[in-house]
Amino acid sequence: MSERSEYPKIGIRPIIDGRLGGVRESLEEVTMNMAKNIAALFNENLRYPDGTAIQCVISDTCIGGVKEATDCDKKFKSQNVGVSLSVTPCWCYGTETMDTDPHIPKAIWGFNGTERPGAVYLAATLAAHNQKGLPSFGIYGHDVQDIDDKTITDDVKKKLLSFARAGMAVALMKGKSYLAIGGVSMGIVGSAVEPDFFQSYLGMRNEFVDSTEVFRRIEQGIYDKDEYDKALKWTKKNCKEGKDYNEIGKQRSRKQKDGDWEFVVKMTLIIRDLMEGNPKLKKMGFGEESLGHNALVSGFQGQRQWTDFLPNGDFSEAILNSSFDWNGIRMPYIVATENDSLNGVSMLFNYLLTNTAQIFADVRTYWSPDAVERVTGWKPEDKASQGFIHLINSGSATLDGTGRMKKNGKPVMKPFWEISEKEKQECLDATTWYPANLGYFKGGGYSSNYLTKGGIPVTMCRINLTKGLGPIIQIAEGWTIDLPEKVHNTLDERTDRTWPTTWFVPELTGEGAFTDVYSVMNNWGSNHGAISYGHIGHDLITLASMLRIPVCMHNVAPERIFRPTAWNSFGMDIEGADYRACSNYGSLY
Numbered sequence: 001m002s003e004r005s006e007y008p009k010i011g012i013r014p015i016i017d018g019r020l021g022g023v024r025e026s027l028e029e030v031t032m033n034m035a036k037n038i039a040a041l042f043n044e045n046l047r048y049p050d051g052t053a054i055q056c057v058i059s060d061t062c063i064g065g066v067k068e069a070t071d072c073d074k075k076f077k078s079q080n081v082g083v084s085l086s087v088t089p090c091w092c093y094g095t096e097t098m099d100t101d102p103h104i105p106k107a108i109w110g111f112n113g114t115e116r117p118g119a120v121y122l123a124a125t126l127a128a129h130n131q132k133g134l135p136s137f138g139i140y141g142h143d144v145q146d147i148d149d150k151t152i153t154d155d156v157k158k159k160l161l162s163f164a165r166a167g168m169a170v171a172l173m174k175g176k177s178y179l180a181i182g183g184v185s186m187g188i189v190g191s192a193v194e195p196d197f198f199q200s201y202l203g204m205r206n207e208f209v210d211s212t213e214v215f216r217r218i219e220q221g222i223y224d225k226d227e228y229d230k231a232l233k234w235t236k237k238n239c240k241e242g243k244d245y246n247e248i249g250k251q252r253s254r255k256q257k258d259g260d261w262e263f264v265v266k267m268t269l270i271i272r273d274l275m276e277g278n279p280k281l282k283k284m285g286f287g288e289e290s291l292g293h294n295a296l297v298s299g300f301q302g303q304r305q306w307t308d309f310l311p312n313g314d315f316s317e318a319i320l321n322s323s324f325d326w327n328g329i330r331m332p333y334i335v336a337t338e339n340d341s342l343n344g345v346s347m348l349f350n351y352l353l354t355n356t357a358q359i360f361a362d363v364r365t366y367w368s369p370d371a372v373e374r375v376t377g378w379k380p381e382d383k384a385s386q387g388f389i390h391l392i393n394s395g396s397a398t399l400d401g402t403g404r405m406k407k408n409g410k411p412v413m414k415p416f417w418e419i420s421e422k423e424k425q426e427c428l429d430a431t432t433w434y435p436a437n438l439g440y441f442k443g444g445g446y447s448s449n450y451l452t453k454g455g456i457p458v459t460m461c462r463i464n465l466t467k468g469l470g471p472i473i474q475i476a477e478g479w480t481i482d483l484p485e486k487v488h489n490t491l492d493e494r495t496d497r498t499w500p501t502t503w504f505v506p507e508l509t510g511e512g513a514f515t516d517v518y519s520v521m522n523n524w525g526s527n528h529g530a531i532s533y534g535h536i537g538h539d540l541i542t543l544a545s546m547l548r549i550p551v552c553m554h555n556v557a558p559e560r561i562f563r564p565t566a567w568n569s570f571g572m573d574i575e576g577a578d579y580r581a582c583s584n585y586g587s588l589y
């Protein structure tokens with residue numbers, strides 16, 4: 001991930017009435033203070049993926065006209081500003097002061113104070129943005145404040161932070177790569193990577209590496225040997241091997257299994273190096289390999305060909321997606337299994353909005369209450385009473401997903417900088433590494449298995465591509481649940497008992513795709529979903545609107561939805577308006 005100095009910043013533009021001789025002078029301090037207060041708010045509440053505080057750049061002067069606006073634009077460009085927020089307590093001149101950069105997310109906060117008409121500037125300049133095809137978010141506080149009131153009220157704060165989180169996600173993706181290692185896995189269309197989607201909608205690059213590169217580096221020792229020794233030792237100590245459920249006559253020998261551990265640890269180092277490079281490789285004489293592929297997210301083919309003769313990628317995918325490894329607690333790497341790039345991007349959206357590690361899962365089975373009772377004799381109750389969905393996939397489910405981290409006594413997933421050594425260890429101890437199912441993974445290897453604790457608020461999302469329409473996103477907020485142990489075992493052993501399971505119940509609205517749990521499953525647009533900690537559907541909707549990706553399914557209450565004001569131009573049915581607006585503006589890049 002970028003060094004702190006490379007991270008994009010949030011630019012703050014204090015806008016002022018340019019009339020000297022009294023008006024402007026009386027407003028200089030209060031206007032610049034608004035900008036400084038917001039910079040402090042962002043600095044205190046928002047973090048980059050590496051855990052450092054979000055950086056803001058404020059215009060050198062208040063902006064009263066086009067000269068100061070363009071001076072500010074030059075400063076922002078020189079400081080890698082990727083998000084722009086204009087603020088004002090007063091009337092100013094919209095088209096002379098507005099931010100006209102078409103590629104960075106923008107918002108305007110018009111202070112709701114009547115001494116000077118900040119709200120009038122807000123409306124006038126939003127009209128300019130709409131008329132000029134530069135959609136912008138509008139922030140207007142509910143209750144009138146006095147002009148010297150520095151308080152950023154809760155309603156304004158919520159919108160400012162949601163805008164900044166989503167805007168920063170857009171900025172962090174720009175120019176980074178999706179690295180595909182291998183090709184299409186088992187005919188999964190998400191792993192037939194579509195470069196135009198990445199380029200036009202996300203401003204990202206696509207890097208393609210044949211999986212033989214991983215094999216070459218293993219064979220030729222192109223990895224940090226000291227780190228490998230440390231990693232293998234750590235793995236043997238912390239990654240307990242489980243029972244071999246393969247047929248007795250087909251099981252791999254102890255020697256082969258030990259060889260598999262060595263192999264998959266090397267794979268992990270190499271996949272990480274392929275993503276972000278490793279200066280140690282340069283010292284070893286591997287200059288090109290030390291550079292990496294500038295990848296913010298990657299996908300490993302995960303099944304077939306490679307796994308038909310070599311140890312599988314599950315260990316690498318699971319450990320890289322977790323917030324810890326032999327080097328300690330650290331930023332997770334977003335790695336999609338089965339090279340499902342659309343699920344990789346879905347994981348990336350979740351990650352950039354929350355800084356928490358992600359669960360990649362098949363949306364595998366809807367269990368109706370009747371089916372559960374027929375199969376197990378148990379009648380689902382409480383949150384499970386309307387049925388539940390089995391989320392399970394080998395590989396890229398973060399070990400953070402075991403639910404062993406706690407906040408206020410409740411199971412959560414956390415940004416890495418909040419995770420304790422004890423929580424890390426409990427996640428590792430809650431995970432069993434079973435010898436891979438040789439029916440699926442003929443080449444051996446290991447699969448992580450755990451059961452996510454119930455009671456965690458989660459959001460599952462998924463990007464799909466529809467021909468003629470383009471990308472769409474679907475979002476389901478909900479909860480993980482616990483099942484009685486016997487019930488879990490019966491249902492889990494019917495399918496892949498050596499893989500990680502999360503039992504999921506979406507929040508229902510009683511309408512459309514959220515009429516009941518069955519409908520959520522029945523309307524899900526792919527075999528995969530990306531599951532994040534927290535109910536973040538509203539931030540995903542804000543992010544999707546910045547990228548002009550329409551939302552085809554969600555269960556977020558209307559009052560939580562925050563999109564550019566231009567969306568209001570497209571009609572009162574806000575979901576249809578979203579489609580019309582996204583189609584009107586087209587992709588961001």
Ligand SMILES: C[C@H](O)[C@@H](O)[C@@H](O)C(=O)CO
Pocket residue numbers: 188303338362393394440527
């Ligand atoms: C059975 C296949 O090998 C599994 O991996 C399958 O459940 C998938 O994950 C397909 O997305």
Ligand SMILES: [Mn+2]
Pocket residue numbers: 338361362393527528
């Ligand atoms: Mn899958």
